[in-house]
Amino acid sequence: MSEQLLQAIIRLFALVAKEDSVTEQERKNIEGFLLGHLSEEMAEKYLTLFDQLSALQDSNESQEITEICAQINRELKQAQKLVLILQLIELIQSDGDISPKERELVFTISEGIKITPHDTEKIFQLVGARTVSDLDDSSFLVIQDTPSVRSAHSLEVKHLSGFIGILRLTDVETYFIRYEGDTALYLNGIPLKNKQVSIYSTGSSIKGENIRPIYYSDVISRFKVDESDGKINFVARKISYTFKTGTIGLRNVNVVEEGGKLIGLMGASGSGKSTLLNVLNGNETPTEGYVHINGYDIHKEPHRVEGLIGYVPQDDLLMEDLTVGQNLYYAAKLCFGQYSEEELNELVLKTLSSLGLSETKDLKVGSPLEKTISGGQRKRVNIGLELLREPSVLFVDEPTSGLSSRDSENIMDLLKELSLKGKLIFVVIHQPSSDIFKMFDKLVILDVGGYQIYYGNPVDGVLYFKDIIEMVDRDKGACLACGNVNPEQIFNIIETKVVNEYGRLTDERRISPKRWNKYFEEKIEIPSPAENSRLPEIHQQIPNKVKQLKVFIARDLLSKLSNKQYLLINLLEAPVLAFILAYIVRYFQTDSLLGYQFSKNMNIPAFFFMSIIVALFMGLTVSAEEIIKDRKILKREAFLHLSKGSYLFSKILIMFGFSAVQTFCYVLIGDFILEIDGMNASYWLVLFSISCFANLMGLNISSAFNSAVTIYILIPILLIPQLMLSGVVVKFDNLNPHISSKSAVPLVGEVMASRWAFEALMVSQFKDNAYGKLFYPLDKAMANAEYKTVYWLPKIESELSFCLQSLRSEDDLVKQQIEHKLALIQNELRKELDYINYDKFTKLDEIKYGTFNGVLAEDISELLGSLKRYYNNIFNKASTAKDQLIFSLTDASESGNELDLLKNTFYNESIAEIVKNTNDPKRILEEKDELIQKVYPIYMNANPAHFADFRAQIYVPEKHFAGLYMDTYYFNILVIWLMTLFLTLALYQDWLRKIVNR
Known part of the structure; x- marks a missing residue:
């Protein structure tokens, strides 16, 4: 109280007291008031001032009252003004009589300091x-x-x-x-x-x-x-909880309460306070015992109490990039699907007003390290997220942690006010001040090991523990002079150590937790619960899944758009990487007169591969923290029973949106620098698909692990296999023989999305560009005919010659070789004749050891000659058609420059070399009883072994599955999206999290 304010109050007392002359009793009342607020010396000073003022002749009383009231309004709170009116009424009442003039004067003053006539009249009445x-x-x-x-x-x-x-x-x-x-x-x-x-x-x-x-x-x-619309009866009986490790967290804890109470949960570190809170609010299921709200078991019948329970954990539940108002607005939209926009905004403003946060409505929440609002305001916003839906039972975990004493008291005042409105509030509290300690209606104290050692009135708790150890002042719970209570006394008593013979404290406690629990069971009786099965009215109405999806998308998108740094990095990352990579691999010979040519750039395959790795990396990093950073918010929203699918689908859609923009920017920049023409859409679709696959990988690990550090350690573990098993860094033929395959991409490669993406890019670029579309069918016919005549037929002839020459050998090893080679010849001829639909050769079944002879060998040789002529004819026809096509496209007057320009623009020699596999010395391989073509995979036809066989060598132009044939580009993209779908299902079912938890 300032000196000016005290002088104003003394002037006010003097005005009232001298209305009917100042009596001795009135003067004693003033003296008592002053001694209650000031030292004796200062009280005497102001009492003298009172005497002087009361002895003065009347001046302009109305003007003086107006001035005094104005000063009081500037400095006193409303509760303090009520006390002032009480003091004035007691002052004029002290002589045993209140005159009409005195009464009228008090009402005039009350009106001046904004006290209602009703409140003034009730104070007169009391x-x-x-x-x-x-x-x-x-x-x-x-x-x-x-x-x-x-x-x-x-x-x-x-x-x-x-x-x-x-x-x-x-x-x-x-x-x-x-x-x-x-x-x-x-x-x-x-x-x-x-x-x-x-x-x-x-x-x-x-x-x-x-x-x-x-x-x-x-x-x-x-x-x-x-005042409440339904009485809350909360009963927790014989609650015990055992952790998965076997450690006992709680032992036979009992709590019986009704609405309108503020209950404190206290205890030393490791005593089980937070565990008890989580059992009472339904987050954890007790090993023994039950928790009932109005007779309904919250663990067995959670749907019965849906909307009644609220939870405010110790950590922030705020979206840091949204404003205070936006945080509350989107929380309200998820709780009240029946409200209009106007009603939602009104609810938010009302909640902000009750929290004292109206002025911070448009301030961004910010992070604890980059504060925009204070710690106390953050706590109030956290509580406000629950207050919106007005739960009947609210659980708050350490609301004062890390706050100043003033902020702590403000938070507890707010919680106390809520309890006074009929709510039942449980608060885990640590080291409360005297004022906060006295706010609690009941106190539950736990000791180490989960033992309950007290349940009752907080101030009585001090007396209870003092009485047990027979302290001298055991009848004093609070300071008689100031009324303060020291809560630390309780824990000093509980944890008192044994003193050894040398007067030093030992680690042994005088009274063990188990013994304290025994005292509790003997001395404190748990009350019986009142009976009431009618639950309070629940105002919230959760919106349907589609509306939830819209809210989740709007909230998350607004949060991301508000984070300028996040937005800038994610939007610039792709074009910057595209520029760096494309500029680095833009190879050309400096002495060339033509300068850069796409067809001569040997780095294009490397650029494709790095583009896929970049898309994977961007997709992973943009999604890796999406769920883990929301985990605390999800824990709170679990009490709303919102749709998990709506939340996850909103994340997926937003991630896909970011990936679409990122890959689009990447393709535009990269294709422009490297002059990759006409393939933008196909490149984008591959990179977008692989990035979406990476999004789901990131969301899965974000959901499964509890640490962002762990997640970023995992990213290389996820990326390196995609890099190594893509078929680029190490060819599939050169992998460890235990995991490789000669006839098809090995299984370890089939599960790598990078392999499907890279193959799609390479195959599409080779055969689907403007130049490739013209010549690919003819080149395919020529390449297949060349393979048959140059590699396959000579191999069959060589095997046939060996069998004929070695037929008379008696060596068992030679016999085995003959048997194997004849089986190979039989198998290969059967496949070939089936392929060309030739049924005139009827001796296939005789090609085996025992029936094979020289006559049959001549028949086979004749068949091979026919096949050679057949394929030579195909080659010649295709070659002639190609020459004619080239001639038709060539303008003789310009010496063929138009066709050369087309080839230089769309055809890349390095890509052609890779997809044709012409640098591999192994053109044809033998595996078991069949020959494996290794040259010209880009021209090979799908050759499925069974109805569902989709496996083939890398770079084949088409894939088979379930009797259908599909272009490799579209088939590979479909496979990537099926992998993405599988990861979506795994995310929804929490498969990875369940595996990690086990």
């Missing part, structure tokens, strides 16, 4: 009450031996002489108490003076001989009993 009937009004609670009033709230306390009247002023939730009787009563350990009005503050208790204690919660609950 101060002047002489009998119970004077307080027969709903604003009062009358406490007496036998209730005798009808309109007032009543509380029966046996053996209480006289009555206690408590006035409730609802505007600022302030309580005044007055006692008329002979029983020696103590308010917070200080004698309660008869006929004198006092403040009844939060956490107060009234005690006296032969009467039961009267606690603050007992009083408040009488006023609040009719």
Whole structure:
């Protein structure tokens, strides 16, 4: 209180007191007021000022009152103004009579300092009450031996002489108490003076001989009993919890409470406070015991209590890139699907006002390291996310952690105010101040090992533990002078160590947790729950899955767009990487007159491969933290039972959107620099598909692991196999023989999305460009004919010659070789004749050891000659057609420059060399009883072994599955999307997380 304000109040007292002349009793009241706020010296000074002011002649009283009231309004809170009015009323009441002029003056002052006439009248009523009937009004609670009033709230306390009247002023939730009787009563350990009005503050208790204690919660609950729309009965009986490791977290804990209470959960580190909170709120299922709300088991029948429970964890639940208002707005949209936009905005503004956050509505929340709002404001916003839907039971984990004492008190004031509105609130608290400690209606104290060692009134808890160890001052729970309570006393007593013979403290406790628990079971009786099966009305109405999807998308997208740094990096990453890679691999000979030519750039395949790795990397990094950073928010929203599919699908859609933009920018820049013409759409589709696959990989690991560091360590582990098993860095033929295959891509390669993407790019670029489309069919016919005549037929002839020459050998090894080679010849001829649909050769079944002879060898040789002529004819026809096509495209006057330009623009020699595999000396391989073509895979036809066979060598132009044939480009993209679909299912079912947890 400033000196100017105190002087103004003394002037006000003087004005009121001298209205009917100042009496000695009035002067004593002023002296008592001053001694209650100032030192004796200062009190004497201001009492002298009072005497001087009250002796002055009347001046302009109206103007003076206006000035004084204006100063009071600038410096005093509303509750303090009510106390001031009380002091004025007691001042004029002290002489036993209140004149009409004095009464009128008090009302004038009340109006000046914004106190309603109703509140002023009720204070007059309390101060002047002489009998119970004077307080027969709903604003009062009358406490007496036998209730005798009808309109007032009543509380029966046996053996209480006289009555206690408590006035409730609802505007600022302030309580005044007055006692008329002979029983020696103590308010917070200080004698309660008869006929004198006092403040009844939060956490107060009234005690006296032969009467039961009267606690603050007992009083408040009488006023609040009719204000809630449904009574909450919360019962937790014999709760025990064992962790997966076998450690016992809780042992036989009991809690029985009703709505309108603020319950504190306290205990040393490792005592099980947070575990108890998670069991009580339904996050964890107890090993033994049950938790009921109005008779419904929250673990067995969670749908019955849906919407009744709220949870505010210790950590932030805020979307840091959204404003305070946006955080609350999107939370409201997920809770109230039935509300219009106008109703939602009204609800948000109302909640912000009740939290005292109206001015921060448009401020970005920010991170704890880059603060935009204070720590206390962050906590209030976190609580506000739950207050929107008004849960009947709210669980709050360490709301004051890391806050200043002032912010801590503000948060606890808010929670206390909620409890006074009929909510049941459980709070895990650590090292509370005296004021905060007294706010709690009940206290549950746990000791190490999950033992419950106290359950009851907080101030009585100090007396309880002092009494057990027989302390000298065991009858004093609070300081008699100031009323403060030291909660640390409890834990000092609980954890008192044994002193050894040398006077030093040991590590052994004087009283073990188990013994404290035994005292608890002997001394404290758990109350029986009240019966009430009617649940409170639930206002929330969760929107349908489609609306949830829209809200999730809008919220997440707005959050990302608000993060300028995130947005800038993600949008620039692709074009910058494209520019760097494309510029580096833009190879040409400096002495060439033509400069850069796409057809001569040997680095194009490397660029394709690096593009796929870049797409994988971008897709992984953009999604790897998406779910893990939302995990705390998801934990809170679990109480809303929102659609998991809507949340995940929103993430997937947003990630796909980012990937589409990133890969589009990459393709534009890369193709422009490297002059890759006419293939933008096909390149983009491959890179977009592989990036989406990576998005789902990232979302899966983000869902499965609990640490962002772990996730980024995993990214190389996920990328390196995609790099090594793509068929580029190491050819599939050169892999470890245990995992490689000669006839097809090995299985380890088939599960790599990079292999499908790279093959799609290479095959499409070779045969689907403007130049390739013209010549590919003819080149394919020529290449297949060349393979048959140059490699396949000579191989068959060589094997046939060996068999004929060695037929008479008696060597067993030679016989085995003949048998194998004849089986190979038979198998290869059967496949070839089936392929060309030739059925005139009827001796296939005779090509085996025992029936093979010289005559059959001549017939086979004749067949091979026919096949050679057949394929030579195909080659010649295709070659002639190609020459004619070239001639038709060549302008003789320009010496064929048009065709050369077309080839230089679209045809790349390095790509052609790779897909034709012409550099591999192994043109044809033998495996078991068949020959494997290794040259010209780009011209090979699919040759499935069975109906569902899709496997083939890399770079084949078409794939088979289920009797259908599809172009390799589209088939490979389909495979990538099927892999993506599989990862989507794995994400929804949490397969990876379940594996990790095991």
